[in-house]
Amino acid sequence: MADQIQPNNSGTQNNANRGSKNKMPRFNLTWIYVVIALALGYLFFAGGDMQQGGTASKKVTYTVFKQYVEQGYANKIVANKDEGSVRMYVKPEHIRDVFQQGVEQTGKQPFVQAEFPSADKLDEFIESQHELGNFQGELSYKRSDDTFMQVFWNLFPLLFIVAVWIFIMRRMSGSGGGNFGGMGGIFNVGRSRAKLVEKGGENESKVTFKDVAGQASAKQEVQEIVEFLKNPNKFTDLGGKIPKGALLVGPPGTGKTLLAKAVAGEADVPFFSMSGSDFVEMFVGVGASRVRDLFRQAKEKAPCIIFIDEIDAVGRARSRNAMMGGNDERESTLNQLLTEMDGFGTNSGVIIMAATNRADILDKALLRAGRFDRQIHVDLPDLNERKAVFKVHLKPIKVDSSLDIDLLARQTPGFSGADIANVCNEAALIAARHGKQAVTKDDFLAAVDRIVGGLEKKTKVMTEDEKRTIALHEAGHATISWNLRYANPLIKVTIVPRGRALGAAWYLPEERQITTREQMLDEMCATLGGRAAEELFTGHISSGAMNDLERVTKQAYGMIAYMGMSDALPNLCYYNNDEYSWQRPYSEATAELIDEEVKRMIAGQYERAKRLLLEKQEGHKALADLLVEREVIYAEDVEKIFGKRPWVSRTEELLTGQPEEKTEEQSTENTES
Numbered sequence: 272m273a274d275q276i277q278p279n280n281s282g283t284q285n286n287a288n289r290g291s292k293n294k295m296p297r298f299n300l301t302w303i304y305v306v307i308a309l310a311l312g313y314l315f316f317a318g319g320d321m322q323q324g325g326t327a328s329k330k331v332t333y334t335v336f337k338q339y340v341e342q343g344y345a346n347k348i349v350a351n352k353d354e355g356s357v358r359m360y361v362k363p364e365h366i367r368d369v370f371q372q373g374v375e376q377t378g379k380q381p382f383v384q385a386e387f388p389s390a391d392k393l394d395e396f397i398e399s400q401h402e403l404g405n406f407q408g409e410l411s412y413k414r415s416d417d418t419f420m421q422v423f424w425n426l427f428p429l430l431f432i433v434a435v436w437i438f439i440m441r442r443m444s445g446s447g448g449g450n451f452g453g454m455g456g457i458f459n460v461g462r463s464r465a466k467l468v469e470k471g472g473e474n475e476s477k478v479t480f481k482d483v484a485g486q487a488s489a490k491q492e493v494q495e496i497v498e499f500l501k502n503p504n505k506f507t508d509l510g511g512k513i514p515k516g517a518l519l520v521g522p523p524g525t526g527k528t529l530l531a532k533a534v535a536g537e538a539d540v541p542f543f544s545m546s547g548s549d550f551v552e553m554f555v556g557v558g559a560s561r562v563r564d565l566f567r568q569a570k571e572k573a574p575c576i577i578f579i580d581e582i583d584a585v586g587r588a589r590s591r592n593a594m595m596g597g598n599d600e601r602e603s604t605l606n607q608l609l610t611e612m613d614g615f616g617t618n619s620g621v622i623i624m625a626a627t628n629r630a631d632i633l634d635k636a637l638l639r640a641g642r643f644d645r646q647i648h649v650d651l652p653d654l655n656e657r658k659a660v661f662k663v664h665l666k667p668i669k670v671d672s673s674l675d676i677d678l679l680a681r682q683t684p685g686f687s688g689a690d691i692a693n694v695c696n697e698a699a700l701i702a703a704r705h706g707k708q709a710v711t712k713d714d715f716l717a718a719v720d721r722i723v724g725g726l727e728k729k730t731k732v733m734t735e736d737e738k739r740t741i742a743l744h745e746a747g748h749a750t751i752s753w754n755l756r757y758a759n760p761l762i763k764v765t766i767v768p769r770g771r772a773l774g775a776a777w778y779l780p781e782e783r784q785i786t787t788r789e790q791m792l793d794e795m796c797a798t799l800g801g802r803a804a805e806e807l808f809t810g811h812i813s814s815g816a817m818n819d820l821e822r823v824t825k826q827a828y829g830m831i832a833y834m835g836m837s838d839a840l841p842n843l844c845y846y847n848n849d850e851y852s853w854q855r856p857y858s859e860a861t862a863e864l865i866d867e868e869v870k871r872m873i874a875g876q877y878e879r880a881k882r883l884l885l886e887k888q889e890g891h892k893a894l895a896d897l898l899v900e901r902e903v904i905y906a907e908d909v910e911k912i913f914g915k916r917p918w919v920s921r922t923e924e925l926l927t928g929q930p931e932e933k934t935e936e937q938s939t940e941n942t943e944s
Contacts, residue, residue, distance in 0.1 A: 326378035327370055336385035340400050344369060347408045348397065352390055358382045463565035465545040465577070468535045476536035483533050484663040485656030485688070486526055489649045492517070493530050496622055497538045500574045503620075514644040515612060516623035518582075520630040521649030524689030527626035530649065531578045534624065541575040543568065547584035547625075550604045558585070558604030566611040566621070573620035582625040588634045605634060613641045651687055653782055654680055660688050664695040671711045679715055682762070684780050694718045723777070724769035733773075739899060740805060741766045741774045744815055746895040747804025748776045748797060750887050751880055753909055756918045757793035765903040773815055788836045791826065796876040796883075798823050803880040804891065823876075827869045837868045887913070 331339075336359060339345060344365040350357040360382045361369050370377050387393045390412075400406040468476050483490055499506060499513045506513060519527040535542040543565065550558040569575050579585075589602050612623060625643065627633065637643060652660055657680040665676070683691060697718035702710040733741075745764050752758040759778035766774040783790075802816035830836040832845045840861070847856045855862065884891055890912045897904055897912075910916075 327372070327376070327381040329370065329381075329383045331383050331385050333385045333387055336383065336387075337396060339369065339383065340396070341403075341405050343405050345406050345408060348406070348410045350387065350390070350393060350410065350412050352412055355386055356384055357387050357393060358384050463543075463545070463561045463568060464549045465543040465565050465568070467568075468542040468544060470539055476532050476542070478529065478532040479536045480533045482663065483526060483529055484659035485652045486530070486649055487656075489519070489530060489647050490533075492645060492647045493534055494537075496576070496624070497534055500538060500540045500576070500620070500622065503574070513620075514622065515641060516625065516643040517645040517647055518630065518638070518643040519624065519626040519647050519649055521628060522651060522687060523628050524687035525649045525651060526688045527628075527649050528580055529688070531580070531624055531626060534576060535578070538576060541569075541572040543575065543577045544580070545578075546580045547582045547586065550585045550608075551601050556600075556603070558600055559607035562604060562607040562611055569621045575621055577621065577623045579623065579625045581627060582637075583627045583629040583632055586625075586627075586633045586637045588632055605637070609634075609636055609642065651685060652691075654684075657683060657686065657691060660691045661695070664692045668695055668699050669709045671709045674710070674712055674715070678712065681779065682716065682719055684782060690722065694722060697721055720769070720777070724772060724775045726769065733768075737773075738766065739895070740809055740813060741815065742895045742898040743804045743808050743891075744801040744813075745774045745776055746891050746898055747800035747802075747880075747884060749894060749904075749909055750804075750891045750913070751800035751883055752776075752778065752797040753913050753916060754883060754887060755793040755797060757787075757790040758797040759794065760916065761906050761909055763903065763905050764898060764909075766898050767902050772818070788830070791830055791836070792872075792876060795823050795826055795873070796880050799873070799877045799880045800884065803877060803884055807881055807884055808891075808895075823873055824869070827872050828865070831868045831872070832865050837865075837872070839864055839868050 336357065339359060339361075340348075342365075344361050345359045346362040347360040348357060349360070360380050363374060363379070366372070366374055366377055366381060369383065370381060394410070397406065397410045480490060480494065496514070496517055503513060519530060521527055531544070535544065545565070550561050565577065569577055585601060585604050585608065587601070587605075589605065623643070630638075630646070638646070658676055661676050661679055679694075683694065686694070694715065695718075698710050698714040701717050701721075702714045705714075707714070745766055749761050749764050752761050759780040762777040762779050764774075764776045769775055798819050801819055802812060805812050805816070831840060835842040835844055845855070845857050845861075845865075857865075893912050894904070894909065897908060
């Protein structure tokens with residue numbers, strides 16, 4: 272039909288035009304480098320041809336050159352002493368005699384080129400031809416055409432300086448792009464490197480308080496900080512002041528940084544995050560400048576939160592000894608941080624959060640009221656908190672329906688949140704390695720063993736005597752721990768090598784808030800049970816007890832020197848928290864007395880372990896034989912040999928669900944001699 276409506280392609284064409292414009296290559300500094308390189312290469316390789324002007328040339332021997340001159344073909348002769356070559360420009364009437372071509376093909380000034388032996392012989396030859404009338408022109412000498420090299424050596428230093436300058440600017444700005452955007456980076460070295468997290472922003476945090484399991488008290492205090500900023504009038508109407516700072520203190524892996532991420536995810540205010548090491552640089556004054564810039568940005572966006580992770584990198588106690596050679600840059604950075612937190616200036620609406628696992632080395636001025644008003648302790652999770660942490664980390668993992676989370680929590684005493692996350696990941700890897708469709712209890716127990724003891728080394732070659740000695744050693748630990756009231760209850764014993772250990776025993780330590788002297792002595796006696804069993808039942812001692820002796824020695828020194836649990840040195844603590852002091856806070860005589868007390872305490876528990884092993888000799892032998900046969904035994908096997916433990920700890924009560932039994936039977940007397 273003639274009246275058909277034609278489609279309107281104008282919009283499509285406009286889009287195409289815009290697309291073609293967007294696809295145009297952006298200007299890049301590399302283009303300039305390429306153009307300069309091509310120009311220099313052209314000058315280098317084509318310089319000679321440009322000077323020749325497109326005329327014909329011909330290389331001949333020196334003999335032929337002399338024949339041409341003798342025949343009168345030479346119009347002009349130019350010699351180059353540096354190259355040892357000579358050019359003879361041919362007269363127009365003799366061009367066809369030399370090149371067999373006309374002027375149209377060769378140009379007006381074609382030449383032949385030859386190498387001459389020496390300048391003296393060339394001069395003699397030309398003078399003789401002058402006298403004979405064969406050459407009426409002139410002989411001239413010139414040096415090599417080094418224009419390119421002169422230009423290169425004149426420009427190279429400048430180009431090198433410019434290249435180094437651009438490289439430094441890019442390194443200082445942290446960008447590797449080739450555009451001019453990073454040219455000013457060297458002038459921003461004093462700028463703060465804090466990452467800004469805002470609601471709806473590019474770096475918005477996805478972590479909330481729901482993702483933080485356990486740590487109820489720490490989470491409550493952190494939630495209050497968010498509440499301070501969301502609704503400050505609720506607190507200021509009563510005359511209260513919003514805290515200046517909160518310090519998260521706790522062992523590694525307990526969730527300090529995770530709590531800060533949760534604050535960033537929950538707060539409706541800007542959140543500045545950076546590490547303590549970002550302040551300290553090799554340039555003098557950079558750290559203090561970054562502190563000033565960080566607080567300047569924070570004041571502009573107040574109310575807001577500043578989070579400094581690992582603040583001990585910059586907040587370490589300042590040196591009191593001038594001969595120490597302390598880091599002045601770090602100390603000036605700390606001084607600037609102290610001034611910004613509570614100086615003459617006001618930082619209303621800016622709350623500083625920090626995290627560290629070394630609060631004992633922080634400067635006291637940093638911890639005073641008005642700076643870090645609150646210290647929030649993030650401790651290792653207890654039994655119930657470990658259950659909650661397992662539930663969080665088990666969400667993305669396909670677990671078997673029969674998995675008991677309570678059992679996993681009881682099997683991981685002393686584990687931090689990061690350790691539990693590692694257990695869950697390791698269990699998933701073990702299950703996948705065996706081709707399972709879901710992660711089972713055995714996979715989790717194997718993951719715990721893998722993390723605590725290391726990888727099994729079933730291929731390690733051991734003799735029968737070595738295997739028997741290891742079995743006696745581990746059976747000694749198990750026998751004494753089973754028959755002492757305050758020793759940790761046994762879970763599993765194995766003589767399969769793991770990591771660097773030839774054998775291992777897993778215990779279920781009771782989670783105590785305080786520990787008594789009797790409990791420590793029982794644990795020390797159980798630790799010495801392996802060495803005592805070797806001496807009693809093999810007649811010799813081996814190197815397998817080195818780790819046990821190390822633990823016992825440290826424990827004994829801690830009990831005597833720090834906890835005042837010695838009869839000779841009662842109620843005395845010689846702990847010194849001064850980082851910059853190498854002097855012991857006691858005399859040489861006291862040091863000798865501490866050493867004697869340590870020896871006496873360890874020797875007493877060692878004799879106690881041997882007496883208990885002789886009393887339970889038959890059970891110990893049966894346990895060692897079972898270990899040699901099976902290589903791995905559990906608490907049920909020990910119970911069949913020695914009977915039920917007369918004491919049930921609180922942890923065992925949670926494990927078995929039975930109350931602690933009241934019995935008059937006591938453990939072997941805690942003697943030290």
